[in-house]
Amino acid sequence: MHDDIDLDENCDPNNPRKIRYDDILAASRRIMGSVIRTPCTKAHMSEKLGMEIYLKQEFLQYTGCFKERGVRNTLMLLTEEQKKYGVIAASSGNHAIAMSYHATQLGVPFVVVIPANAAVNKINKCEKLGAKVIMHGANIFEARLHAMGISKEKKMLYVNGYDHPNVIEGQGSIGIEIIEQLPSVDAILVPVGGGSLITGIAIAAKHLKPDTEIYGITTDKTCSMVEALRKNERIKLEIDTTIADGLAVNMVGVNTFYNLKGVVDKMIVVKEDWVARAILHLIEDERYLVEGAGAVPVAAIMAGLFPNLKGKKVVCVLSGGNIGTTVLSRALERGMAAEGRLVKFKVTVNDRPGGMADLCALLAGIGVTVRDCIPERAWVKGDVFSVEIRVICETRGWDHTKEIMEQIKKHFKEYFFQDMSERTDKNAGTRRGPCLAPNPVCMQK
Numbered sequence: 001m002h003d004d005i006d007l008d009e010n011c012d013p014n015n016p017r018k019i020r021y022d023d024i025l026a027a028s029r030r031i032m033g034s035v036i037r038t039p040c041t042k043a044h045m046s047e048k049l050g051m052e053i054y055l056k057q058e059f060l061q062y063t064g065c066f067k068e069r070g071v072r073n074t075l076m077l078l079t080e081e082q083k084k085y086g087v088i089a090a091s092s093g094n095h096a097i098a099m100s101y102h103a104t105q106l107g108v109p110f111v112v113v114i115p116a117n118a119a120v121n122k123i124n125k126c127e128k129l130g131a132k133v134i135m136h137g138a139n140i141f142e143a144r145l146h147a148m149g150i151s152k153e154k155k156m157l158y159v160n161g162y163d164h165p166n167v168i169e170g171q172g173s174i175g176i177e178i179i180e181q182l183p184s185v186d187a188i189l190v191p192v193g194g195g196s197l198i199t200g201i202a203i204a205a206k207h208l209k210p211d212t213e214i215y216g217i218t219t220d221k222t223c224s225m226v227e228a229l230r231k232n233e234r235i236k237l238e239i240d241t242t243i244a245d246g247l248a249v250n251m252v253g254v255n256t257f258y259n260l261k262g263v264v265d266k267m268i269v270v271k272e273d274w275v276a277r278a279i280l281h282l283i284e285d286e287r288y289l290v291e292g293a294g295a296v297p298v299a300a301i302m303a304g305l306f307p308n309l310k311g312k313k314v315v316c317v318l319s320g321g322n323i324g325t326t327v328l329s330r331a332l333e334r335g336m337a338a339e340g341r342l343v344k345f346k347v348t349v350n351d352r353p354g355g356m357a358d359l360c361a362l363l364a365g366i367g368v369t370v371r372d373c374i375p376e377r378a379w380v381k382g383d384v385f386s387v388e389i390r391v392i393c394e395t396r397g398w399d400h401t402k403e404i405m406e407q408i409k410k411h412f413k414e415y416f417f418q419d420m421s422e423r424t425d426k427n428a429g430t431r432r433g434p435c436l437a438p439n440p441v442c443m444q445k
């Protein structure tokens with residue numbers, strides 16, 4: 001009984017579906033005008049990173065993510081009967097939001113089952129866009145099982161957000177657009193969670209321009225596709241919290257895993273620190289707000305994982321921009337700290353009038369911005385007229401940070417600098433370059 005409920009006939013491990021270019025082309029025509037043909041323009045960061053980087057701006061979709069493409073295609077292919085009964089999904093992310101928007105536009109009833117641990121703003125967004133939200137289960141597995149049960153009982157079509165064949169075909173429209181927008185592209189870098197985005201893009205791009213290299217990018221905390229390729233079978237991974245929550249899928253799709261072998265050249269794993277830095281640089285250099293999942297291709301280039309693409313034309317798919325303000329502010333701080341632009345230290349100064357002013361004058365003279373300055377008197381060793389100041393300040397980078405360290409060392413006797421090991425683009429990266437087969441994956445060291 002349980003197995004029966006759990007079976008999604010569109011994503012059946014015993015009967016994976018072949019995804020064909022012709023169906024992707026048809027999907028791309030079908031959804032034209034209902035989703036945005038997003039720009040794919042040259043990045044300002046190209047010169048700095050030593051390749052011609054083009055950014056495919058999927059975060060510009062109405063709901064902030066490429067997921068609209070697959071959803072729209074699936075909804076437009078429903079039979080009259082399916083439209084009447086409606087559709088159902090289990091998701092707490094971009095898939096649910098895209099479904100809510102397009103189902104409402106097309107007048108199709110949509111139910112989304114969201115697990116209890118989902119963010120309140122996502123739940124509100126789905127409801128606002130017209131979905132019926134059911135909160136059920138402690139995690140996405142329990143939510144999915146509940147949704148499958150309702151789908152069978154109420155004859156609603158269950159739409160898997162990363163594995164339904166029509167979803168994969170819709171995402172493939174991005175591949176067609178990229179080849180049209182940049183016919184001489186050498187490589188496309190695609191974020192990977194459950195695999196619909198890369199599978200669709202790879203099939204389309206390899207059909208239209210077979211020598212295009214396709215790389216899947218994920219983080220060290222979202223390795224389901226990497227492990228599946230290593231073991232040559234879909235396995236279930238426990239996934240912790242991650243800055244790239246859009247990629248947090250415990251088990252990759254049946255159809256995606258079946259179809260991507262042979263069209264994807266390699267999976268590349270980048271560390272989360274670099275994702276924070278990529279979010280920061282996409283804002284600073286390009287003025288783009290991109291979520292963690294969408295920033296992984298740029299993160300991988302910044303981390304030095306693509307020495308083989310120097311001087312080449314490389315498209316990074318910026319898949320989404322739905323990042324909450326809390327995560328955004330943390331990502332920016334982490335990114336700045338990782339680049340030596342946020343420095344933290346403790347220094348003991350004289351606690352008589354003017355002691356603290358001397359420290360501030362010294363910092364002002366070097367041209368740093370003081371973010372935080374907290375005095376500590378109780379646990380300080382030495383004489384009672386000393387105060388330990390914990391300082392956090394913004395600098396222009398490593399050289400500027402070194403200048404502060406030298407000045408503090410010169411003017412004060414007691415000080416402590418936090419984790420000042422420099423991590424530059426040069427010494428980041430990997431010992432194994434992202435060479436093509438036989439090794440299907442490449443981990444950042």
Ligand SMILES: Cc1ncc(COP(=O)(O)O)c(C=O)c1O
Binds near residue numbers: 093192194197291
């Ligand atoms: C912003 C973003 N990027 C990438 C992905 C990964 O897509 P896929 O699961 O098709 O691999 C997702 C999935 O939800 C996403 O929301």
